[in-house]
Amino acid sequence: MLYSDKVMDHFNNPRNVGVLENADGIGEVGNPVCGDVMKISIKVTDDKIDDIRFQTLGCGAAIATSSIVTEMARGMSLEGAVSITKRQVADELGGLPPAKMHCSVLATDGLKKAVDDYLVTHGREPIAVGTIAHDDPDFDPHAEEHDDACDVTEA
Numbered sequence: 080m081l082y083s084d085k086v087m088d089h090f091n092n093p094r095n096v097g098v099l100e101n102a103d104g105i106g107e108v109g110n111p112v113c114g115d116v117m118k119i120s121i122k123v124t125d126d127k128i129d130d131i132r133f134q135t136l137g138c139g140a141a142i143a144t145s146s147i148v149t150e151m152a153r154g155m156s157l158e159g160a161v162s163i164t165k166r167q168v169a170d171e172l173g174g175l176p177p178a179k180m181h182c183s184v185l186a187t188d189g190l191k192k193a194v195d196d197y198l199v200t201h202g203r204e205p206i207a208v209g210t211i212a213h214d215d216p217d218f219d220p221h222a223e224e225h226d227d228a229c230d231v232t233e234a
Contacts, residue, residue: 082139083173089143094150097132104197106189110181115141119149119189123197128152128160133189140179144186147171152190157198161191161207 082090102120109116115137122130131153133145148168152160165183169175175183191207198205 081176082143085147085171085173086140086143086175089146089172090139093133093142093146095132095146095153096134098134099130099132102132102193104193104195104200106192106194106196108185108188108192110137110185113138113181115182115185117141117145117185117189119145119186119193121152121190121193121197123157126157128155128157128194131193137185138179138182140175140182141185143172144168144175144182145189148186148190157194158206161194161210163187163190 098118099120099122103123104121106119106121107117116135117137118134120132121128131149133149135142135145148163151163151168151171155163165180165187168183168186169180188211191211195205195207195211
């Protein structure tokens with residue numbers, strides 16, 4: 080499986096790894112099929128993502144998508160952040176193999192959950208409800224794939 084130079088860069092040198100102390104919102108998602116687990120924490124100022132961190136246990140593509148999502152979302156409005164799509168994540172990384180597109184869904188879902196956690200914690204209505212793939216009991220993260228192997232690494 081070939082990865083773009085940008086995927087390899089974000090895997091080998093992930094940005095924004097860690098946990099934010101006193102995070103305003105936290106999103107956790109997992110893929111029970113291959114075991115990828117992601118946690119995204121955000122700090123929000125004036126409805127914009129001021130700071131963002133991630134922890135991921137998963138394959139290289141899961142780590143790379145987590146890293147790029149944090150770069151894409153930093154400075155965005157909450158509405159803009161929940162609008163980031165799996166295709167935008169993959170495109171920003173120079174593409175992902177079809178067998179790894181589920182990683183981009185995991186990254187966007189983690190971000191959406193962090194935003195909604197922030198909103199609900201602050202007495203507001205969530206804005207990503209109905210758009211989080213991993214909340215759908217019928218969601219198959221590997222439906223588009225032909226290779227279900229996941230090599231697990233931690234970042």
